[in-house]
Amino acid sequence: MASKKNLVSNESIKGFIFDIKRFAVHDGPGIRTTIFFKGCPLHCLWCHNPEGIDRRPELLLRSARCARCHACVKACPKNALSPGADGDPVTVDRSLCDRCGACVDACAYGALEIAGRQTTVADLVAEAERDRVFFESSGGGVTLSGGEPLAQPEFSLALLEALKVRGLAAALDTSGAVEGDILDRAADLADLILYDLKTMDEAVHRRFVKTGNARILENLRRLNRRGRAVRVRIPLAAGVNDGEENIDASIRFLKTLASVRRVDLLKYHRGGEEKYRNLGRAADFEIFEPPSDGRMEDIRRAFAEAGFNVSIGG
Ligand code: SF4
Ligand code: SF4
CATH class of the missing domain: 3.30.70.20 (Alpha-Beta Plaits)
Structure with missing residues (x-):
């Protein structure tokens, strides 16, 4: 456990966030305070938090x-x-x-x-402490989301450490597109990892996310070797990653990872469209269709039959 001495020095560390959502119920178990970090190495064409991509306000x-x-x-x-x-x-x-x-x-x-502001670990811990009673009664806690929290490694690690010292549960919502040793340190401090898996197909990943998926897949194996509890989240868009081939490949891959305790299937929505326009980046957003309810149910059933605890939605 981190020492009090470390805690005091780390709480002055500053970083950029763009939102704090209290009483969140889709970002991990129980009632949560979700903190949205600025900055993300990925550029998913369906991103619904585009104000989280750029590190700056x-x-x-x-x-x-x-x-x-x-x-x-x-x-x-x-x-x-x-x-x-x-x-x-x-x-x-x-x-x-x-x-x-x-x-x-x-x-x-x-x-x-202005989307985004600078804050300190101490301020975020104080914000989380406001809802300690709700966390304790519901099994909830704080979720670091974004953007990619680990794109600001010193800041996010210091926050995870400060929460742990105080006995506040923390979940890390990560894209996995991060340095492996940073992920290791974060995983050792977090109680739960929410891990986004877009597609197993490298070419499709490059087309829709603008980077390859090799490091993301390797980091998921890495968390598994470390024995950290992982909840995989799969955002699904029709014609992008909801086909049989990708679903079968995802199931085969995830079945090799004992630490994957649960799979959440997230249906595509156009929530980011207006934000892209407001940011002056409408050209970066591409409109997709959500899979039909029937297709979502077929995918859910395929994961369930493979032995996963799976649900539609977070
Ligand atoms: S447009 Fe930009 S530079 Fe001008 S006042 Fe607004 S934030 Fe400042
Ligand atoms: S012109 Fe529009 S954006 Fe500018 S101050 Fe007036 S209402 Fe606000």
Whole structure:
């Protein structure tokens, strides 16, 4: 267990997050506080938290809320904002924006927001302590999610350590696209690993996630060798990874890993679409179709018949 001395020095470590969700029930067992870390090495075309990809804070512009008052245009010290043509909502030149937030303060309509803020381990622990009673009564705890928490290794490891010292349960939600030794250290501190598995097919992975899957698969084997409890989460999109071949390959692979205790099948949804637009990155988002309810049930049954504790949804 980490010493109190280490804890004191580590609690001042800073990092970037973009959200904290209290009373979450889909990010591990019981009632949870989920902390969303900024920064992710992957670029999944269906990502529903695109504000988690870039490590730095980013400006979100919700054009539908813009009242065309142009208070933000006057407030911007970089001349990054311009009135829209023909009475359209304001536009932002992101090459000029330094993410200072002055326009957010100037906007009375909630059309602008900076996604992401710097915080400390101490602040996050204090946030988690608010719900200790709910964690203890429900078997819940804190979930580190994102983005990829381990893309800020010093920060996330210090948080996991601080939670452990206080007896607060922690789950790590990871893409697995991280350094193996960092994952080892995190896994030893976390009570549960939620591990995303997109597809077994390297070419499909490169097409839809923008990186290969070799390290992700190897890191899952690595966690298994370490004997850490893993819950695998598979996001499913029709025509991408819901076919027989990928499902069979996933089942064959996961059956070799004794530490995989449960599989969650997550049906694709378009929750990220508007966020991509608000971030000025609409071109990075690709629209897919969710598998039908019948196909989801077929996949669930295939995992169940292979002996997995499996459910649809988190
Ligand atoms: S301050 Fe807000 S409402 Fe006014 S123009 Fe800017 S974004 Fe639109
Ligand atoms: S965040 Fe700052 S630089 Fe960027 S548009 Fe707003 S006021 Fe201008």
